[in-house]
Amino acid sequence: MLDYLRFREDDTPDVSAVTVDAFLDQTNAAAVRIEPGDDARQLLPHLEQLRLVEVNFPSFGDGRGYSSARILREAGYQGELRAVGDVAVDQLSHYRRCGFDSFFPDVPFNPEDAQAALDRWPYVYQAAADARAPIWKLRHGDQG
Amino acid sequence: MYKYDSYDQAMVDARVEEFRDQTRRRLDGTLSEEKFRPLRLQNGLYLQLHAYMLRVAVPYGTLNSAQMHVLADIADKYDRGYGHFTTRQNIQYNWIKLEDTPDILADLAKVEMHAIQTSGNCIRNISSDQFAGATADELIDPRPYAELLRQWSSFHPEFLTLPRKFKIAVIASQTDRAAMKLHDIGIRIVKNAEGEIGAAFYVGGGMGRTPMIAPLIREFVPLDQLITYSEACLRVYNRYGRRDNKYKARIKILVHELGADEYKRQVEEEFAHLLTLNIEPPIAELERIKAHFADPAFEAGASDALDLSDPDFALWVERNTLPHKQAGYTIANISLKPVGGIPGDASAGQIHLMAELAKTYSFDELRVTHAQNIVLPHVRKADLYTLWQKLDAAGLGTANLDTIEDIIACPGLDYCSLANARSIPVAQKIAQRFADNGQTGTLGELKLKISGCINACGHHHAGHIGILGVDKKGTENYQLLLGGSEGDDTSLGKITGPGFDEDGIVDAVEKATKVYLAQKQEGERFLDTYRRIGMDPFKEAIYA
């Protein structure tokens, strides 16, 4: 079973995450943990110093973490973006599309289910935080 | 109509395989019901009172005959020989087995259909004007915009676990036939002062337990920013919509609590940011989609003459057909509201027949309406009598569109696990009462809508006459509402007072119609009279 899944070449940063409030008070931390109610944009002035951002999903049905992830990637965050908590294996490719590149689920993934979910979609309809070209780009190239 | 290319087909096929895999894991115990439930819901599969129920998407209500035939085949092969057309322009089946569902989805995929996002806390099937592309009063066909939004919203990675469900309607005519302002987002395609086409966004409408009419959030979004603006609307909702209380989680509550101006400000800020990211499909994509919705090959100079010597046919023409933009053609409405029938239900045989008739007489096109009827959008007037005879012979020729017999009713407690009271028997008794007393025609346009619970799937808030079923200490009870409307003059009905039992509500409806007939002035519909004279005279008569 997979209790940690990672899509990065670099070493896992040896840092522990602090809350957003603690991070904003004590701005030398290199890792922060975003809860669903936190505003990811508060971190934007400090992205340079962050090596790890954990986004917590206390329940897989609370999708705020997907927006938090995209907002960080849209602002140019390059460090590790880790989904933790009740991370749903069936949504793996959607987490990836929103910019997550590591996963630390409460309940370890079955490796076959994880691989199937990652390989599920031959194409994507939208532009998101990953490098996949949306179907409309495949249809039209760079025109328009 | 829209035709899949290899990309669209591959996505739908992948979805079938995904659900096949998820179903296998549920049946072998890998997935608990708690984890499986949201996955099956995003494929339209509910567990209802008697069995699983499958809701199949009919994007913007448009179908061809091959698709309609497959819907009939599914009814025969996997269900009990019938389907139910819904107020979201979809079709649902009431007796589905979980173990069959992946095969049903595979059958649907073969004719470019699916059940993707027909339930769950995600962007649902996009609805539209059932007369799109046929009616004379539209600016432009709204369906290409709906299709663009369909593709954007399908498997959108950020918006699959929203606070609550999310419904979008797109129209492009002056007359709103899609209850646009009662959607989470209502879009009206408009022309600005410079003559450019764009979209007006109404955000935060809805029915349910807290009905609200959507305020206008932006008058004009240019067409090359439509997806980006929609994304901004959704992101603000995903981040800030309430998740502490499922009954306050719809976007209407967010817009209401923030105020429309503050919601708009937040959307504009997000929109300005998203514009820098180039997430908008090129106009060439919209043009590609538009080409699929080109007019069929109408016969030039087709005759407008109709032989109305058969009085039954003449009545059907008067009530069930509407002007077409093309001379010599008409829009034919098939009522799924035969007196004593179940609103929106059609047998497999009837579905096959409607498919054949669409192929022969309507350029292979059908529409599903939010009033749970079917439309043949492009019928040559020269063919109309033959068409009507074939419909009538199959029990599909009822002449009652937009009358008090044309009742919208949710499945209610006969089928639905959320319902508090039955809706269908009430609809049947009311239709029978007015068919018997001969007042259906005299009453003219009268929209009666019944919901079996506060979730308002039967649109009771928006009925000229609305009925809401409630549970009164374990027995069914019905509240009466008056004055709702879902059209251009959208308004929410008001409750008359204490509720009634099943027979009592039928009597109360009849009393309300008598007040109207006694008080109406020249040219007034029931709704107009109610608006002029107010609730009191109705209340006096109903509770006398």
Next chain:
Amino acid sequence: MKILTGNDLKTGEVTWWTGQDWSIHVNDAVDVGDQADTILAREEAARRVNSSYAIDAERDADGGVRPGHIKDRIRALGPTVRPDLTLKPADPEAGNWVI
């Protein structure tokens, strides 16, 4: 009496706990006393039933079982507006039992 009901996981059919198994006939339902939670946990785990729950019911004059709430009576019978699809298709008055 306390009886147990749910839906068959594979087919979705409405079922009632008979003491040994699940039956589609409400009259087969048995009083489970205070054992509801134990039985339901075991049967859900074994995937013999889905979305199960316990309800109050009464035994009527001719020995049949009558669920306390109309919703479960409709589940026991079938849709009242389609008598042909209920468990009593030959009885046009069967729908009156749910009221």
